[in-house]
Amino acid sequence: MTVIIKKEPFGKTQDGKEVTRFVFEGGRVTVAVLDFGCAIQSVHAPDNQGRLTDVALGYDQVQGYEKNLPYFGVVVGRVAGRIAGGRFSMDGQDYSLTINNGPNNIHGGVTGFSRRLWQSSIDGNVLKMTYNSPDGEDGFPGDVNVTVTYELSEDGSLTLEYTATSSKPCPINLTNHVYLNLSGHNSDDVFDHVAQITADTYVPVNNDLIPTGELSPVADTAVDLRQPTRLRERELAIRRGDLDVTYCVGQNGTLKLVSRISHPESGRFIDTFTTEPGLQFYTAKYMADAVGKGNKQYQPFASFCLETQHYPDSVNHSNFPNTILRPGETYRQKTIYTFGVE
Template sequence: MMVVTITTEEFGKTKDGENVHRFIFEGSKVRVSVLDFGCAIQSVEVPDRAGTLVDIALGYDDVAGYEKNTPYIGVVVGRVAGRIAGGKFSMDGQDYSLVVNNRPNNIHGGLVGFSRRLWTPFVNDNRLTLTYRSPEGEDGFPGDMDVTLTYTLDEDGLLTLDYLATTTKPCPLNFTNHSYFNLAGQDCDDVLDHVVQISAEKFVPVDHNLIPTGELPDVDGRSQDLRFPVELRSIKDAVCNGDLDLTFCVGEDGMMKRVSKVVHPATGRYIETSTTEPGLQFYTAMFMSNTVGKSGKSYKPFASFCLETQHFPDSVNHPNFPNTILRPGETYKQSTVYTFGVEKE
């Protein structure tokens, strides 16, 4: 049995001259590269039925791409993933205002967030642990927050993301990884021939500003019902005005459960998602524009999909949504597992 190894190499420097490193997980079935800048998943190489490895994760060839990275390709986002309405929330009788970086809302933590920070790495066997201290007032959030993310790859193709966080003051949080995938290869033009299944009986509808209405309706009888495998081509024009950007309610917060599977029938490649989070944001890059990625590939809408395990957007402003407030003395924990594999014909 092959043991997963991790090798380290220099990836480049930030505009401030900081060294960025790439950590390459080498397994018997999958090869994954992770950066210490933004905890970015820079590549995921998975074989097809013939055993040919192809990179299925969108990304960039240099640090400059990740420093700009307006689509948040591959990175971890926080303190709060998703949108906060108007960039405002109230907590314990105090009002807070955040930067509006996705008018008229705050999105993915603000102008910098976790995704444009250099994290501190530590390698142990088949695990890469990255840590970051987010200081009081960063991006407008209260308290010092210490965050740890551990990536683990096993020989069966399971990539596990374990998050931990503590805070010195009450603060909302909602972490996720924002990788974009195309199981035919990151340089392919669309994912319309992919087949998706999401185990959710409810979803989170949004208004014209992409803020949740507060309702959590059943998917039954709607085009948002993805409980059984469906080809994306067949629902492209039926859901969300021709694209998918939806949070699905996938189960109890804190309980690990299998929530989705996406398959590319032509190659057999698939990705399964399991998570302890209550939500799964399924997104097919509707806002991708003028983004040039690896090997000069121009990434466009519907050329990839995201499987963002997280809490519901704007939860801090919706008391009926699962709690996202972390308080001093508590430890936030989240685990997500992406399983990469190949189906037989």
């Protein structure tokens, strides 16, 4: 089998721009990506009986992605996660960003990268998306050019590679925000999933979900997932929001296996490999007012995200891995999501 990419229309934006859906076909898994928001729109993966099910939450029409308050499937930037107060200082200058999450900036701002139409091209079985973010967009400095490529292997590995350059020093921290439920996107919760995340430490946060600056051991806490753990065993902690946490998963720039999430009943699993130092594991506590594919009302705790990234608010914490991209440098990230069957 050879994976091919097919193009099909996905409607028009409110201002009349045509949106395209790119479908990777021919392998064990079928994936669809939009040029709006650079979004993963669907992932059809087989279970242990060979039955294909869409395991990615999302929308049937582009209008959903234009609003998309949960950030289904999109690439978020310039900075994934929260920046405290929407402010940071760099090289002796203060910057103020758009505020869109309580008192903070999250995922780049009101529009960010996730509600933009990206330019697209196909090279064999690789889909290339680019976006040029102008100086001052959402309050960030510098003209930033971003490229994201998607490649799907025959065996079900979806590889995302990100690069970015900037004309001025600027914080950059990109990720994809796909929501998954391995029993199907329209399932009611994820408590029957089993999670393993290979991290000895994590990033504690305050009541505004801003990092305190500490890096704490996971041992003897509800966020310790070093051994395979059925999420039902952590249901109370999940409902409190404890499993909305950035794990410290290893050295920046080194590709490594950082997690396996599995669904024993269907046999499906997803392995995550990344070059990033952080993995944000989120179990959708704040899901609200999201009617998705097939008119499904998506509920809190009915999906999870595996956001490979640097730590949130890194620009305000000198002890966190650096997120400042300077002229002449190139930001690089590689993440692989492998969908398989046990």
